[in-house]
Structures are given as C-alpha cells and as structure tokens.
Amino acid sequence: MKDNPGMKHQSSGASRRNVILGAGAAAAVAGMGLALWRWEPKAVMDASHHPVWSGQFETPSGEGLRMSTFHGKPLLLNFWATWCPPCVDELPMIDAFWREHALNGHQVVALAIDQPSAVRRFLDRHPLGFSVGMAGLAGTELAKSLGNAAGGLPFTVFFKADGSIWRQKMGQLTKDDLIQWRAAAV
Structure with missing residues (x-):
C-alpha cells in the first residue's frame, strides 16, 4: 500500500493546530488567573x-x-x-x-x-x-x-x-x- 501524502499533511496540520489551540487555552487560563489575583482585595494592616x-x-x-x-x-x-x-x-x-x-x-x-x-x-x-x-x-x-x-x-x-x-x-x-x-x- 502506498502512503497518501495528503493524509500526512492533514495529520501534521491538525497536530500543529492542536498545539496552537492548547497553547492559546493555557495562556487564556493563566491570564484569567492573573486577572482574578489582581482583582482580589488585599489584606490591610491594623x-x-x-x-x-x-x-x-x-x-x-x-x-x-x-x-x-x-x-x-x-x-x-x-x-x-x-x-x-x-x-x-x-x-x-x-x-x-x-x-x-x-x-x-x-x-x-x-x-x-x-x-x-x-x-x-x-x-x-x-x-x-x-x-x-x-x-x-x-x-x-x-x-x-x-x-x-x-x-x-x-x-x-x-x-x-x-x-x-x-x-x-x-x-x-x-x-x-x-x-x-x-x-x-x-
């Protein structure tokens, strides 16, 4: 059986897309966490x-x-x-x-x-x-x-x-x- 060159290209494109989406999601979660931390009221001394x-x-x-x-x-x-x-x-x-x-x-x-x-x-x-x-x-x-x-x-x-x-x-x-x-x- 011959390899289908189009399939390899689609597979690597989907893989690259998943990596980019995963990195974007991680950045969004980190950004939301930072925003929530900044908006959380801080302690006040005495x-x-x-x-x-x-x-x-x-x-x-x-x-x-x-x-x-x-x-x-x-x-x-x-x-x-x-x-x-x-x-x-x-x-x-x-x-x-x-x-x-x-x-x-x-x-x-x-x-x-x-x-x-x-x-x-x-x-x-x-x-x-x-x-x-x-x-x-x-x-x-x-x-x-x-x-x-x-x-x-x-x-x-x-x-x-x-x-x-x-x-x-x-x-x-x-x-x-x-x-x-x-x-x-x-």
Whole structure:
C-alpha cells in the first residue's frame, strides 16, 4: 500500500493546530488567573489605625465629612462613581439597608471617585439618605490602601465596630453581603 501524502499533511496540520489551540487555552487560563489575583482585595494592616479614620471629605452640599465620626460603630465604606453602572445599580439597595439598620448603629459612607458636579447632578435625581463624600482621584489611592490593588469600582470595605475590617468586596454588592455583614459587624 502506498502512503497518501495528503493524509500526512492533514495529520501534521491538525497536530500543529492542536498545539496552537492548547497553547492559546493555557495562556487564556493563566491570564484569567492573573486577572482574578489582581482583582482580589488585599489584606490591610491594623485597619483600626488606618489613615481613613483621619480623612475628611467635602459633601455634595459643601460641608465637611470627617471619617473619625464614624469610628466606633459598624461602617460600610463604598467607593463608587456616577459613570460606573454596577455602582449606580447597588446604591438603592445600600440606601434601603441603611434606612432599615441605621437605628441599630450600622453606618454607611459612599466616597465618590468622580467630578463633584457629576455627583451633585446624580444625587439631585437619586437622593441618598446616608453620607456621601467627594473623594476625587485621591479616593482611588485611599481605596488601594484599603486593599483595592486594582483600583476598580465599585469597591466596598466592611468595618466592624472596633474599626477592624470584616471584609472587602470588589464588585457589586448583593443583599446577602449586607445580611452577612449585619450579623458579623457587632
């Protein structure tokens, strides 16, 4: 029987294609792993003495918002922006949570990584009951110092009453996140 030269060529082409596809798949898996690692919140040393507690921000109405006034009670600190769809989507849920649990000592502060004029326009259309501060670009650095290595939004830090961090979350919050924090925050 004669060898079929076309078959050998097809076989080596398929083999080469499989090697290329395998290498591509391995690169994709490695890239996803690296991305997930970068987006995973990092540990923060001794959060009860973190510079966040000495920070002061301007509110949309121009008043001062001193973070030290929130120390000593559970605090949900949310970093957001008006141009961030998941940030905007989670704000009504956070506001409803705050309205329901504020009397129990649960506090919420949202720091806007945004232009003050955009935040004011947004809040005119969608008022929030909890405190909002204008963090601007400095808020990105503050979020990074609280474990947001990638600088993405939304980013939330859940503090216990003693000022320690219970949890950090990169991405949109869920009702379950809030229920778990309420139970663990005391």
